[in-house]
Amino acid sequence: MAEQESSKSLHTNQNREQSSKLENISDVGGKNKTKIYCQRCPSLVLSPRQATLVQKEFFLPNMYQKNECTPIEGVTLVDFWHVSDMLTFDNVGFSKTVDNIKYLMCADCEVGPIGWHSVHDKKSYYVAVDRVKHG
Amino acid sequence: MAKTYDYLFKLLLIGDSAVGKTCILFRFSEDAFNSTFISTIGIDFKIRTIELDGKKIKLQIWDTAGQERFRTITTAYYRGAMGIMLVYDITNEKSFDNIRTWIRNIEEHASKDVEKMMLGNKCDLTDRRQVSKDRGEQLAIEHGIKFMETSAKASINVEEAFFTLARDIKSKMDRKIDSSGQVSGKQGGGYQLKNENSQKKSFWKSCTLL
Numbered sequence: 001m002a003e004q005e006s007s008k009s010l011h012t013n014q015n016r017e018q019s020s021k022l023e024n025i026s027d028v029g030g031k032n033k034t035k036i037y038c039q040r041c042p043s044l045v046l047s048p049r050q051a052t053l054v055q056k057e058f059f060l061p062n063m064y065q066k067n068e069c070t071p072i073e074g075v076t077l078v079d080f081w082h083v084s085d086m087l088t089f090d091n092v093g094f095s096k097t098v099d100n101i102k103y104l105m106c107a108d109c110e111v112g113p114i115g116w117h118s119v120h121d122k123k124s125y126y127v128a129v130d131r132v133k134h135g
Numbered sequence: 136m137a138k139t140y141d142y143l144f145k146l147l148l149i150g151d152s153a154v155g156k157t158c159i160l161f162r163f164s165e166d167a168f169n170s171t172f173i174s175t176i177g178i179d180f181k182i183r184t185i186e187l188d189g190k191k192i193k194l195q196i197w198d199t200a201g202q203e204r205f206r207t208i209t210t211a212y213y214r215g216a217m218g219i220m221l222v223y224d225i226t227n228e229k230s231f232d233n234i235r236t237w238i239r240n241i242e243e244h245a246s247k248d249v250e251k252m253m254l255g256n257k258c259d260l261t262d263r264r265q266v267s268k269d270r271g272e273q274l275a276i277e278h279g280i281k282f283m284e285t286s287a288k289a290s291i292n293v294e295e296a297f298f299t300l301a302r303d304i305k306s307k308m309d310r311k312i313d314s315s316g317q318v319s320g321k322q323g324g325g326y327q328l329k330n331e332n333s334q335k336k337s338f339w340k341s342c343t344l345l
Contacts, residue, residue: 113173
């Protein structure tokens, strides 16, 4: 019981942390306040105020896979930067299409996936808040 | 939303397989991350932003995605391309010989005024060199195109090569715009222009597609 309680409060704390993080990186209109960089190298992905914060559940494979064996390990992420034109990106790489999805990567060091794009929606490109660096 | 760039250039990488085209896909970073997931599915294209003469230029760079193995590079792939990087591997004689075939392929399928540049890649592998720099230069002169030796692995000349190609495309565009007399003083580049009758159709098609 006690364990359950503590896990619950941990969860709430994480939520609180995440929402304060989101407040720090977005302006009142939900646009990115700062530049958005690759987490691993100095590559600029998006310039300030070019993307809008959205909540959308999507499963992204981990950037660091333990081994090449299937199944692919990953995590369902919720907070994404949304961009409606691919040319809004300063630098980004697109993977080939798998099940109608193109995964986004850093254009320089190729770490990824840092986001995704569905070939069925030409006006939506998503970059995971947790997979890029802000500021 | 207002456009955040002045020019958009579609560039292609052409050459035999295994000459390192994928590495040249504008990788500036020396320590590329070997993501098992990404490398398994492969890279389709990249968007890069560079600045030339105070203008923001978006480059959309495409790899042949292995089609070269079957020699099925067709008009569809070349459509809208404004610049082509012809890549061979300095440690592989055959890939150099095939540059002539690739040039013929381009002449057959690509727009007549596409800018070309030739790259001798893997120039860090000096002890395995099969094609001298001289021969590369000669071939480039023969076809009237620019030439550089590069190493994607050691980050030699890769960035310079793309800047050079982009600069050549931009100069060509600016000359066209000037000669058609539609824009004096050159504001904003080709994208704001609407009635460019003198422009090649294929070029503008690419703009509307993207």
